Amino acid sequence: MKIVVIGGTGLIGSKVVKKLTDHGHEAVPASPNTGVNTLTGEGLDEVLAGASVVVDVSNSPSFEREAVMNFFKTSTGNLLAAEAKAGVGHHVALSIVGTEKLPENGYFAAKIVQEQLIEKSGIPFTLVHATQFFEFARGIADDGMVDGKVHVAPVRFQPIAGEEVAEAVSRAAAGKPLNGRVEVAGPEVYQMDEFFRQALAAWNDPREVVTDPQARYFGSVPGERTLVPDEGAATLGKISYRDWLAASGQ
Template sequence: MKIVVIGGTGLIGSKLVAWLEEQGHEAVPASPRTGVNTLTGEGLAEALAGTQVVVDVSNSPSFEAAEVLRFFETSTGNLLTAEAAEGVGHHVALSVVGTGRTPTNDYFAAKRVQEQLIEKSGIPFSIVHATQFFEFVRGIADESAQDGQVCIAPVLFQPIAGDDVAEAVGRVAVGTPLNGGVEVAGPEQYRMDEFFREALAASGDPREVVTDPHARYFGTEVSERALVPGEGAALGRIRFQDWSADRP
């Protein structure tokens, strides 16, 4: 089966392409690096020729409100139009757990717009909602830093390894369209402040993690369960301690 992976040269995309190839599928990485630009439409028709499944794991280069919304609206719109013209039978998108629970978060709001475009497209689809990746822990800490301290709310947190995300998306991609969504998360749940305190200490980061119930997550206060999945979520196999032990 030919599967085109939009964002296929990125963190999750490259892992997904490798996983699909291991399963015997023809996985085609598509990104500006390979001559495919979903914002302009360049190379889309050529890349999608003969494709049965399209998986979109691309991400906005900017998290600024207007830019992130423009990216997901334009990119997704162009992609769905090209898929309809080619007769693609399954559109799979990677999204975030909690997009409907924190509408004041600009990124989550833009991802929800993306989801709605997919839902209304008429193309059979599946949406994989994943929790935050282990690979983004340092970036989240940097975003939460103030005056040398990392301010984190004590809400629930259940991050997942990028490898587990790629496998979960891959399994959905080779299956029957869900015409709905599924949630995936890491195997362990924490209090977010406690997780970052332990994670930064383990990595040798000297910054103090301060527990602040009003700390913002990328500009927005989040509720107790905003970042974790509901019951029935698929859980990854890789524990954070094991994942971090494999890193320098």
């Protein structure tokens, strides 16, 4: 089965391509690096010819509110139009646990629009909602910097290894469309400020972590359960952050 992976040369996409290839599928990575640009439509018709499934794990190069909204509206619209033309039978997209719980966040708002476009497209689909990736932990800490300290809200946090996100996306791509969502999350639930205290200690990072109920998560203040799935709603990964950190050498 030919499966085109939009964003297939990135962190998650490259893992998805490998997993699908290992299971005998014709997994084709598609990105600006391979001559496919969903913002302009360049290369879409050619790469989608004969494709049964499209997986979209692409991401905006800018998280600025207007830029990220434009990216997901334009790229998703172009991609879905090309899929309809090519007769693609299943669209799989990676999104975030809690999008609808934090609509005032510019990135989350853009992902909501992306999901709405997919749901209204008429193309059978599956949405994979994941919690934050272990790989992004340092970036989250850096984003919380205020006066030389890392400010973090005392809310629930359940990060997951990118490898297990890719496994969930690959499983969805190889399966039948759900016309709905699946959720995946890490095996351990933390209080976010405590996670980062432990993480910075493991990184030998001397920065102080400040528990701040008003700390922003990429521009917005999350609620107690904004960033985690509802009880029993998600498939849980097996890789702990401690084990991932030891294996990755980060």
